Amino acid sequence: MRLKRTLPVTILAMAPAAIVLLILASILYGAKNITAGEVWNSITAFNPDNVDHQIIMSSRLPRAVGAMMIGAFLAVSGALMQGMTRNYLASPSIMGVSDGSVFAVTLCMIFLPNANPNLYIVSSLIGSALGAAIVFGLAWCIPQGLSPVRLAILGSIVGTFLSGVAHALSTYFQVSQNISFWYNARLHQMNPELIRLSIPFAIVGLTLAVVISKSISALSLGEEIATGLGIRTWLTRALAILAVVLLTGVSVALAGKIAFVGLIIPHIARFFTGSDYRWVIPVSGVLGGIFLAMCDIVARFINYPFETPVGVVTALIGVPFFLYLIKTRGGAGA
Amino acid sequence: MKHASLRRFWVVAAFGLLLAATAAYLSLTNGTFDMSVMDVIQTLLRIHPQAEHDLVVFEFRLPRIVLGALVGFSLGVAGAIIQGVTRNGLADPGILGINAGAGLAVVLFMFLFQGAVTATGWLGVMLMPMFGVAGGLLATAAIYMFAREQGKLDPQRLILVGIAIASGFGALTMYISLKMNPNDYEMAVVWLAGSLHNANWKFVATMLPWLLLLPLICIRSHVLDLFQLSEESQKSVGMPVEREKNIFLLCSIGLVSASVAVSGSIAFIGLIAPHLARQLVGLRHIRIIPVSGLVGMIMVLTGDFIGKTVFAPAELSVGIVVSIIGVPYFVYLLIRSRG
Numbered sequence: 001m002r003l004k005r006t007l008p009v010t011i012l013a014m015a016p017a018a019i020v021l022l023i024l025a026s027i028l029y030g031a032k033n034i035t036a037g038e039v040w041n042s043i044t045a046f047n048p049d050n051v052d053h054q055i056i057m058s059s060r061l062p063r064a065v066g067a068m069m070i071g072a073f074l075a076v077s078g079a080l081m082q083g084m085t086r087n088y089l090a091s092p093s094i095m096g097v098s099d100g101s102v103f104a105v106t107l108c109m110i111f112l113p114n115a116n117p118n119l120y121i122v123s124s125l126i127g128s129a130l131g132a133a134i135v136f137g138l139a140w141c142i143p144q145g146l147s148p149v150r151l152a153i154l155g156s157i158v159g160t161f162l163s164g165v166a167h168a169l170s171t172y173f174q175v176s177q178n179i180s181f182w183y184n185a186r187l188h189q190m191n192p193e194l195i196r197l198s199i200p201f202a203i204v205g206l207t208l209a210v211v212i213s214k215s216i217s218a219l220s221l222g223e224e225i226a227t228g229l230g231i232r233t234w235l236t237r238a239l240a241i242l243a244v245v246l247l248t249g250v251s252v253a254l255a256g257k258i259a260f261v262g263l264i265i266p267h268i269a270r271f272f273t274g275s276d277y278r279w280v281i282p283v284s285g286v287l288g289g290i291f292l293a294m295c296d297i298v299a300r301f302i303n304y305p306f307e308t309p310v311g312v313v314t315a316l317i318g319v320p321f322f323l324y325l326i327k328t329r330g331g332a333g334a
Numbered sequence: 335m336k337h338a339s340l341r342r343f344w345v346v347a348a349f350g351l352l353l354a355a356t357a358a359y360l361s362l363t364n365g366t367f368d369m370s371v372m373d374v375i376q377t378l379l380r381i382h383p384q385a386e387h388d389l390v391v392f393e394f395r396l397p398r399i400v401l402g403a404l405v406g407f408s409l410g411v412a413g414a415i416i417q418g419v420t421r422n423g424l425a426d427p428g429i430l431g432i433n434a435g436a437g438l439a440v441v442l443f444m445f446l447f448q449g450a451v452t453a454t455g456w457l458g459v460m461l462m463p464m465f466g467v468a469g470g471l472l473a474t475a476a477i478y479m480f481a482r483e484q485g486k487l488d489p490q491r492l493i494l495v496g497i498a499i500a501s502g503f504g505a506l507t508m509y510i511s512l513k514m515n516p517n518d519y520e521m522a523v524v525w526l527a528g529s530l531h532n533a534n535w536k537f538v539a540t541m542l543p544w545l546l547l548l549p550l551i552c553i554r555s556h557v558l559d560l561f562q563l564s565e566e567s568q569k570s571v572g573m574p575v576e577r578e579k580n581i582f583l584l585c586s587i588g589l590v591s592a593s594v595a596v597s598g599s600i601a602f603i604g605l606i607a608p609h610l611a612r613q614l615v616g617l618r619h620i621r622i623i624p625v626s627g628l629v630g631m632i633m634v635l636t637g638d639f640i641g642k643t644v645f646a647p648a649e650l651s652v653g654i655v656v657s658i659i660g661v662p663y664f665v666y667l668l669i670r671s672r673g
Binding site for chain 2: 089094138141142143145148149150152153154156157158160161164165167168171172174259302303308309311312315316318319322323326327
């Protein structure tokens with residue numbers, strides 16, 4: 001028991017150092033190499049006429065911070081979903097949440113072309129809620145709908161449907177170029193303004209996740225045990241879905257669809273911490289942020305000096321992991 | 335009794351052909367360039383031929399319709415086979431990742447031979463389906479490798495592995511397509527969404543050899559009926575189960591990959607057509623297979639017609655139209671099914 005605590009505590013204690021180092025690395029490496037001294041200068045004595053300073057402040061830093069945040073949000077969402085449904089494949093990208101968000105943003109671009117960025121975040125949130133509502137609603141209606149196979153199929157089918165409709169609409173209203181620009185958003189187009197706007201939503205989502213983490217642990221043992229422990233399962237589920245919607249919605253608004261982070265990271269986190277979600281959730285957050293930031297750096301060098309979408313990197317790492325999970329766990333429950 | 339079900343099959347088949355013909359007729363007469371019915375008939379029967387009408391009918395609309403019909407038929411048949419072999423009503427070439435594998439290979443082909451072999455030249459047109467088949471085989475091999483446990487193919491695991499493989503191949507396809515030059519990229523993107531937009535007679539010609547598989551499939555279709563029995567009964571009938579399974583899978587991979595090579599990945603046909611066919615003509619595969627093909631044909635022709643006219647002047651690819659229509663039906667299937 002003693003040992004089980006030390007590992008997650010060590011991870012959390014070392015996290016700030018790792019995060020600072022990764023952000024620094026993320027700023028230093030790229031199409032234009034920047035020296036560490038320049039980075040220090042740009043923070044202590046920012047000079048708007050210096051090109052390097054401009055690059056650091058308006059592009060590299062938002063990108064590094066954005067990757068961290070998105071990775072953390074997706075991983076926490078994944079952890080919540082996996083704990084809540086007891087389904088080891090549950091994750092934002094498989095569950096149609098991201099596609100719902102894409103759908104809503106498409107609508108927003110069509111009908112409110114001159115909207116301010118704030119509205120994109122809001123519509124992304126509404127869309128995530130819609131996607132989650134459809135997938136979970138159907139899963140509850142369908143016999144054994146929450147089993148890994150059925151949920152995975154439902155999620156991918158509903159996702160196909162929502163992105164198909166979005167595509168049809170964007171073709172019809174001839175905004176598909178804007179959409180595809182946004183869809184395949186790469187982290188290098190990170191908008192500092194959007195990051196600032198997303199912070200309040202993210203704080204609410206993360207706080208919720210931490211607050212309900214104990215109840216999620218109970219839920220992950222099964223409905224009956226949770227009820228026996230005096231958990232209000234209905235309330236816990238509702239709050240967990242709310243947190244997932246907030247965190248995923250914000251992530252998609254920031255960088256489009258990035259798959260597999262929410263699937264893999266919670267498994268790795270549980271490997272380190274065991275099944276107590278009071279530890280799984282924060283450790284997932286930290287590992288998710290670090291993971292995506294590293295993938296982002298890798299993505300810059302795969303096809304140097306051209307950028308590769310970070311989703312390609314996460315998929316190349318995620319698919320073998322996904323296959324490994326299926327191989328070891330099969331089609332049955334958690 | 336047997337007689338009645340046979341009659342039912344012929345009624346369904348005749349009605350299906352009629353529907354397909356109607357869809358083909360609608361596509362032939364409607365479009366951005368309006369032609370009257372008489373114009374079309376006169377052009378087809380070579381009465382007072384006009385160069386303009388000839389061009390529209392023979393170079394644009396007719397190949398598109400014929401290709402759509404062939405692709406739809408192949409996808410429907412392939413879906414019926416895959417569902418029969420795996421005994422799983424949710425199996426479909428798209429969900430299993432066969433489309434994605436074929437797609438990756440074809441995009442790779444476009445990328446490697448850009449300029450050297452134009453995709454519409456004869457060599458390219460003939461090579462592309464071969465690449466597609468190689469990709470489809472690769473995907474199937476990968477799925478087999480991961481979905482088998484102790485020599486058995488677990489249908490649940492098959493689908494999960496398929497989803498994984500499909501997203502992996504999808505990511506690779508995206509990576510390769512981003513490295514293409516802008517022209518090829520545009521082509522790849524349009525094509526990946528599943529479109530009949532580029533249909534021409536050469537594509538039709540590439541599809542034809544693969545259709546030779548159809549009689550082979552029909553002759554052996556009674557074996558698919560045996561697959562529906564339990565494993566023990568199959569063994570007691572004395573059937574080399576694994577070998578038959580492999581033959582059928584190879585046939586369907588061939589059909590799917592050839593379709594993907596000429597029209598991109600059109601999802602849901604292989605999933606839905608066999609279900610409709612089973613409802614229409616019962617459980618014997620000798621009847622399910624042709625009817626499933628017909629249903630697929632009708633779906634593609636109608637989907638393409640809708641995509642072409644409803645969204646005019648923009649054009650929506652048939653793949654997207656079919657998936658928008660297909661999803662609600664699929665959800666209905668899931669709700670009805672048990673466990």
